[in-house]
Amino acid sequence: MSEVATICSELLRIDTTNDGSGDGPGERRAAEYVASLLAEVGIEPVVFESAPRRTSVVARIPGDSPDALLLHGHLDVVPADPAEWRTHPFSGEIADGCVHGRGAVDMKGTLAMTLAWARENARRGVRPRRDLVLAFLADEESTGEYGAGHAIERHRDLFEGCTEAISESGGFSWYEGDVRVYPVAVGERGTAWMRLTAHGVPGHGSKPAVDNPVAELARALARLADHPWPVRLTPEVARLIDELSRALGRPIDVDRLETEIERIPRAAALFKGVLRNSANPTMLDAGYKVNVIPGTAEAHVDGRFLPGQREEFLETVDRLLGPKITREFVSFEEAVSSPAEGLFDELTAALLAEDPAGRPVPYVMTGGTDAKWFARIGIRGYGFAPLLLPPDLDYFGMFHGLDERVPAEGLEFGVRVLDRLLVAPS
Numbered sequence: 001m002s003e004v005a006t007i008c009s010e011l012l013r014i015d016t017t018n019d020g021s022g023d024g025p026g027e028r029r030a031a032e033y034v035a036s037l038l039a040e041v042g043i044e045p046v047v048f049e050s051a052p053r054r055t056s057v058v059a060r061i062p063g064d065s066p067d068a069l070l071l072h073g074h075l076d077v078v079p080a081d082p083a084e085w086r087t088h089p090f091s092g093e094i095a096d097g098c099v100h101g102r103g104a105v106d107m108k109g110t111l112a113m114t115l116a117w118a119r120e121n122a123r124r125g126v127r128p129r130r131d132l133v134l135a136f137l138a139d140e141e142s143t144g145e146y147g148a149g150h151a152i153e154r155h156r157d158l159f160e161g162c163t164e165a166i167s168e169s170g171g172f173s174w175y176e177g178d179v180r181v182y183p184v185a186v187g188e189r190g191t192a193w194m195r196l197t198a199h200g201v202p203g204h205g206s207k208p209a210v211d212n213p214v215a216e217l218a219r220a221l222a223r224l225a226d227h228p229w230p231v232r233l234t235p236e237v238a239r240l241i242d243e244l245s246r247a248l249g250r251p252i253d254v255d256r257l258e259t260e261i262e263r264i265p266r267a268a269a270l271f272k273g274v275l276r277n278s279a280n281p282t283m284l285d286a287g288y289k290v291n292v293i294p295g296t297a298e299a300h301v302d303g304r305f306l307p308g309q310r311e312e313f314l315e316t317v318d319r320l321l322g323p324k325i326t327r328e329f330v331s332f333e334e335a336v337s338s339p340a341e342g343l344f345d346e347l348t349a350a351l352l353a354e355d356p357a358g359r360p361v362p363y364v365m366t367g368g369t370d371a372k373w374f375a376r377i378g379i380r381g382y383g384f385a386p387l388l389l390p391p392d393l394d395y396f397g398m399f400h401g402l403d404e405r406v407p408a409e410g411l412e413f414g415v416r417v418l419d420r421l422l423v424a425p426s
Contacts, residue, residue: 003119004415005099005408007037008112011075012092012101018076018141026053027075027138027147034075034136037115041122043134046158050150054138058151058158061118061132064424068131069343070165070379072370073111074140074147077103078400086403098405105398107168109406110385111136113414120415121423129424133162140370143193143331148373162379164343169365170383171351171417173358175391176267181247182351183270183363184344185383187236189277190310190335191368192303194317194327196220197296205291213297214286216324221281221299223320229276231257234306236337236364237274244270247359269396273366277313279303300330304366307335333372337364338380347384350421354413355388386417 014030028049034057035045045059056075060068080089080102087093089102099109114134121128135158137147152159170185198220200213209215233241233254244267245252252260252267257275261268279301286297305313321327338344340362348360363383371381387410389395398404 001094002116002408002412004112004116004411005094007115008099008104008109008406008411009092009094009101011108011112012099012103013090015090016076016103017079018139019079020142022051022146026055028053028055030075031055031057031136031138034111034115037119038134041119043118043122046155048155050138050146050154054146056138056147056151057136058155059134060158061128061134063128063130063132065130066161067163068133068159068161069422070133070135070159070162070374071114072135072137072148072165072167072374073107073114074137074370075108075111076139076141076147077106077108078141084402089404094408097409098407099411100403100405102404104404104406105395106400106404107385109387109411110168110414113385113411113418117415117418117422121419126423128422131161132422133159137370144370144373148370152373152377156377159374159377159379164338165371165374165379165381166347166384167369167371167381168383168385169367169369170363171347171386171414172395173355173387173389174266174270174395176248176264179247180355180358181244181267181270182348182355182358182360182386183240184347184360185365186340186344186362187307187337187364188335188368188371189274189304189306189364189366191331191333191372192305192313193330193332194301194303195330196299196301196321197326198324199296200293202295203293205293209293212293214294217286217297217299220321220325224279224301224317225281227279227316227320229278229316231275232277232306232309233275234308234364236307236340236362237271239340240271240362240364243359243361247361270361270363274306274364277303277305277309277316279317305335307337310334333368334375336372336375336381338382343380343382346421347382350417351386353420354417386414387411388413
C-alpha cells in the first residue's frame with residue numbers, strides 16, 4: 001500500500017471528534033503523529049496548544065523564493081455513530097481500493113497527501129519553488145477559535161511571507177456525463193451562526209398563555225425556514241456557470257436556473273448551493289416541564305451569505321424574526337473571495353499536467369473553512385485538495401455523511417498534482 005494511503009489510515013484511526021463542546025478527545029494524538037512524521041525526515045515541527053488537547057502543528061519548508069505558500073488543514077472531524085456505518089468510522093480500514101473512516105474526505109485524506117509529498121521530497125532533497133508553510137490545525141469543525149484563530153493571534157510569525165494558501169474543498173474530479181471537471185474554490189459564503197431568544201411570561205401550562213415564548217419562537221423559525229431567498233448571481237458564480245457551459249459544450253441559461261438544475265443535476269451541484277443566501281434552524285431549547293410555560297425559548301440558526309450580501313442577509317433575517325426575537329452571533333465570518341488568476345492558474349495547470357482531459361473551473365463553497373481566519377491577516381485562500389474520483393462516488397454526500405471513504409489511487413493522484421504545483425520543473 002502507498003505511503004499516502006497508510007498515513008491516511010493511521011490518521012483516521014485517531015479519534016479527533018469535535019462536537020463543538022470542547023469536551024471531546026481533542027487533536028493532541030493526531031498532532032503528535034503528524035509532528036513525528038515531519039521530524040523523521042528532518043522537517044522541524046512547531047507544536048502548540050490553545051487549550052488542553054487542542055493541539056496544532058506548523059512547519060516551514062525553505063524554498064527557492066521567500067514568498068511563502070500556506071498549505072493548511074484541520075485535524076478534527078465531526079461526530080460519527082458506529083452503528084450507522086458499514087465499517088467502524090475510526091478503523092481506518094483499507095478495503096475495495098479505498099481508505100474508510102470519518103475524515104477520509106474532510107479532511108485527513110488531504111493532510112495525508114501533504115505529509116506524503118513533504119516526506120518524499122525531504123528524502124529526495126528537493127527544494128520547493130517557494131517557501132512552504134504546512135499547518136495542521138485544531139477546531140475547524142467548530143468555530144476555529146482553538147485552531148486557526150489561536151494560530152494567527154498567538155503564532156502569527158509562523159506565517160511570515162504567506163500571501164496565499166490552499167486547503168480543502170476543491171480540486172476534486174466531478175462529472176456530468178463523460179465530462180470531467182475540477183472545481184477549484186475561489187470563494188466561500190460568509191458564516192452567521194446565530195442564537196435566537198424569545199422572552200415571554202411564564203405560567204401554568206393549563207391556563208391561557210399571556211405571552212408564550214415557545215410559540216413566538218416557533219412562528220419566527222417557520223418564517224425563516226420558509227423564506228424563498230432570491231437568486232443573487234455573484235461574479236464568481238457567474239464565471240463558474242460560464243466555464244461549465246464551455247466544458248459541457250452547451251449553454252446554461254442563467255434566467256432559467258431551476259430548469260437547468262433539473263437538466264444537468266450533477267454539474268448543477270457545483271452552483272445550486274451558492275445562488276442564494278440561506279438560514280436554517282438547527283437547534284431548539286425551551287422549557288423544563290410539560291405543564292409549565294417557560295419564560296424564555298432559544299434556538300440556533302446556521303446562516304450563510306454570499307460575497308457582498310451581508311447587509312441584505314441580516315436585514316432579511318431581522319425582518320423575518322420580528323421585534324420579539326433577539327439574536328446574537330455564536331460565530332460570524334465574512335464571505336471571502338480570491339481572484340481566478342495568478343495562483344489559480346498554477347493550480348489548474350498542475351491538474352491538467354496530471355489529467356489533460358480534465359476541465360478546471362472556478363467554484364464557490366456553500367460552507368466555510370479556516371480560509372476565513374487567514375483572510376484576516378491578508379492571506380488569500382483557494383480550495384485545492386486534488387483528488388481523482390470515480391464517477392459513482394458521491395463526494396459531496398460524504399462530507400459529514402455516512403461511510404466516508406477515499407480511493408487510494410485518488411490520494412496518489414493528489415500527491416502527484418501537489419508535486420507539479422510545488423516543485424519547479426527539472
